[in-house]
Amino acid sequence: MTTTAIGPTLQKRWGGMKWVLLTLVAITVVSVATALLTTPNPGGRMEADSTSPDGANAIVTLLRDQGVDVVEAGSLADVENALTPGSLLLVAQTFYLVDDDALRTLAGLPGDRLLVEPVSRTREALAPGIRTADTTSFGGAPDCDLREAERAGDVEFGVSDTYEADDLALTSCYDGALIRYRADGRTVTVVGSADFMTNAGLLTDGNAALAMNLAGTRERLVWYAPQRVEGESDTSTSIMDLVPERIFWVILQLCLVVLLVAWWRGRRVGPLVAEDLPVVVRASETVEGRGRxxxxxxxxxxxxxxxxxxxxxxxxxxxxxxxxxxxxxxxxxxxxxxxxxxxxxxxxxxxxxxxxxxxxxxxxxxxxxxxxxxxxx
Incomplete structure (x- = not known):
């Protein structure tokens, strides 16, 4: 009876192939996890759960970490259900508030108000008596006795509207870009720019401190930044809605083919061979050549x-x-x-x-x- 070395040879090849398959599986798992964890959540400007540069997920997360109960209101009905006399209503993206009945409903709700970059219709309904001034503010020092602004210090608004009034006792900060007054038993705060509250603007100067100080004055904050006209449904179609259902089975079969090809080629993988680069080009020579x-x-x-x-x-x-x-x-x-x-x-x-x-x-x-x-x- 004769013996052969087939058993040890197959065992050796299986050992090499096993590590190749484990490496491919690990790379796939890490790639999928990285894509899921790092993909930004798309959303509109000042949307509470949006991680895009114009979103507001960062400030909302900071407020919740400080114990503020932030309620994301997607509609006027959500605002009515969530707002209480001791809460703060933040209203942004006000150009979507075009319905007079909706504005009257908001004006009659209890609690303090924080209006962020309001358009004229919203400002007249929710902050009556306030008008825009002829100047523009870019930020800088607060120059006022408002505690929230004094603690924040210098801020960078970008380009901001400024406000004034004749018959109201205003507290005006940042050359009028931020005002506050008391009326009808509530505190109304108006700020002429939303840039300092977005994800991209928080890291500049005292922007994060001012945003936290203004939005965190109450234990409960109702965040209302509509992304479409009130009452209008979102009928947009995502790219995933256009993908046929069977395409996922095709992708699964392609992954299987890739694994089989990797297994086939993995049996012929030899030892690594170190090779010297044929030419070493200094970075300065590359820059000089490009300049020429x-x-x-x-x-x-x-x-x-x-x-x-x-x-x-x-x-x-x-x-x-x-x-x-x-x-x-x-x-x-x-x-x-x-x-x-x-x-x-x-x-x-x-x-x-x-x-x-x-x-x-x-x-x-x-x-x-x-x-x-x-x-x-």
Whole structure:
């Protein structure tokens, strides 16, 4: 009777294949978990559960961590059911409140009010006697005796409306961008911008502190930021509604095919072989070569765009701003940090492309100077 080495050979191959399959399974599980945990929750501006830059999930989470009972009201009926005399009603996205009956209903509800960036119709119904002033506020120091604003200090509103009144005893802060008064047994607070309460705006200056102080004045907060006209149903169709039902079985079969191909190829995987790179190119040579290409083609516009883009990518995180921030807000934030002129900062960061090599060199020097000032401030 003869014996062969088939048993040990198959066992050795199965050992190698087993680790390949385990690695593929681990990569798949980690990829799916990462996608589920890091995918932002889409939503509208100031929507309580939205994790997009314009959403308000961050401030709502902070308020709940501090013990505030935040109730997300998706409709006027939800507001009526949740609001109590000792609670605070926050109203945002007011351009969707176009129905006079809905505004009258809101005006008759009990509790204090916090109106965020209200349009004229909402302001006249919920904060009568208040009118917009002719000035615009970008934030800065509070310059008032309102405790919530004094504790927050400097804030960055972006572009904000300002308010005034003749017959009301107003407390006005931030050049009129934030006002408060008492009327009919309730406290009414009006703020002319919502940017400081969004996920993208909380990290700037004292924005988070002011948002917490204004929205956390009561133990119960009813958050009402309608994303469509009151009474209008959401008939939008998502991309998943367009996917045929059987496509999931097709995906499952493709995954099975991938696993079989991996098993087939995994039996022939040999040991790793270390190989030296044929050419090592220094980073400085790459940059210099790219610069020569720009110069040979007289592509000063592309060179300037590359310099400005790189400068913004390094500067914006230090200012707590995102890539979606408008140029005016970025210029204002840089000027506020460095003490410079917003117009000059905006020219160097977003101005026209240079027309000569000397202007391109001057642009690079100015961008480097701005970066150093932001980093050292």
């Amino acid at each position: 290409l720009y110069r040979s083609r007289r592509a000063r516009d592309r060179a300037a765009d590359a310099l400005r883009t790189a400068a913004l990518q390094r500067t914006l995180p230090r200012l707590g701003l995102g890539g979606q921030s408008p140029p005016a807000a970025i210029a204002q934030a840089v000027a506020h940090r460095t003490g410079g002129d917003p117009a000059a900062v905006g020219f160097w960061l977003f101005g026209p492309p240079p027309t000569t090599d000397d202007e391109l060199v001057e642009l690079s020097h100015q961008l480097d100077h701005i970066e150093r000032q932001v980093a050292q401030s």
